[in-house]
Amino acid sequence: MKHLIATLCVLALASPALAQEEEVTPDAFSVNNVYAALYHEFGHLFVDQFQIPILGNEEYVADAIATLLILKDGGDAAYDISYDTVDGYLRSAEIYGAEKLEEVDFNGEHGMDQQRAAQMTCLLVGAEPELFGELANQMGMEAERQEACAFEYEQAKTGWEKLISPHLRGDGPAGAKLTVSYEDGGEYAAIARLLKDEKVLEAVAAVVTNEFKLAKPATLRASLCGEENAFYDPEDSSVTLCYEYAQLYFDMIADPENAGMDAGE
Numbered sequence: 001m002k003h004l005i006a007t008l009c010v011l012a013l014a015s016p017a018l019a020q021e022e023e024v025t026p027d028a029f030s031v032n033n034v035y036a037a038l039y040h041e042f043g044h045l046f047v048d049q050f051q052i053p054i055l056g057n058e059e060y061v062a063d064a065i066a067t068l069l070i071l072k073d074g075g076d077a078a079y080d081i082s083y084d085t086v087d088g089y090l091r092s093a094e095i096y097g098a099e100k101l102e103e104v105d106f107n108g109e110h111g112m113d114q115q116r117a118a119q120m121t122c123l124l125v126g127a128e129p130e131l132f133g134e135l136a137n138q139m140g141m142e143a144e145r146q147e148a149c150a151f152e153y154e155q156a157k158t159g160w161e162k163l164i165s166p167h168l169r170g171d172g173p174a175g176a177k178l179t180v181s182y183e184d185g186g187e188y189a190a191i192a193r194l195l196k197d198e199k200v201l202e203a204v205a206a207v208v209t210n211e212f213k214l215a216k217p218a219t220l221r222a223s224l225c226g227e228e229n230a231f232y233d234p235e236d237s238s239v240t241l242c243y244e245y246a247q248l249y250f251d252m253i254a255d256p257e258n259a260g261m262d263a264g265e
């Protein structure tokens with residue numbers, strides 16, 4: 001019962017989004033959310049290429065891997081990506097209309113966005129209670145729950161390290177090649193230029209190829225898709241970031257009303 005109450009509190013928080021520091025820019029918010037989306041998709045790639053066993057929901061696993069990768073280097077960048085990603089989930093929840101509980105799709109493969117925000121916050125506050133305590137408070141997470149998150153974080157980290165250890169590069173040679181490409185942005189040229197200038201794909205590719213030995217060649221591309229999405233395709237081991245996705249997160253800060261109106265279905 002207590003658990004249910006806690007869950008409802010999180011849902012009640014769906015709107016508004018987190019209190020953002022004033023200096024958050026559409027550019028930074030978009031780039032940070034793209035980082036998180038790409039690390040999530042690489043979570044799927046690792047599961048596929050390294051045949052990582054999954055007990056439960058692969059989406060949750062991919063989210064946990066993304067959070068661990070984001071936290072790995074620590075520092076301000078890791079903090080900003082984490083904070084903006086949780087905020088991005090809450091804003092996405094608003095846009096995609098989960099405000100009415102009866103409309104929530106409990107059968108979807110991805111957890112509800114609020115749930116993803118809460119799961120990520122739990123791992124963050126579990127890893128760095130000092131740094132992410134305020135975020136957890138904003139999320140309405142009780143002190144007792146925040147403490148329990150330290151255990152959840154350790155469990156996720158230990159499990160991940162155990163499963164990934166055979167695939168770490170260490171001082172050895174690189175694994176299979178990871179090709180990066182930015183395809184034509186068309187009417188999304190400005191957001192394509194932002195990602196290119198910030199070398200977002202290159203940065204993610206560097207983390208992946210420096211840390212891990214890919215089992216087979218893979219591609220990381222940014223392209224137009226006709227939808228606001230990012231996905232992993234096991235057919236050719238490719239991760240695709242749609243320019244429309246980056247634009248949506250840009251608009252969440254620059255033009256929130258338009259971001260909401262654009263999310264048609």
Ligand SMILES: [Zn+2]
Nearest residue numbers: 040044059062
């Ligand atoms: Zn996924």
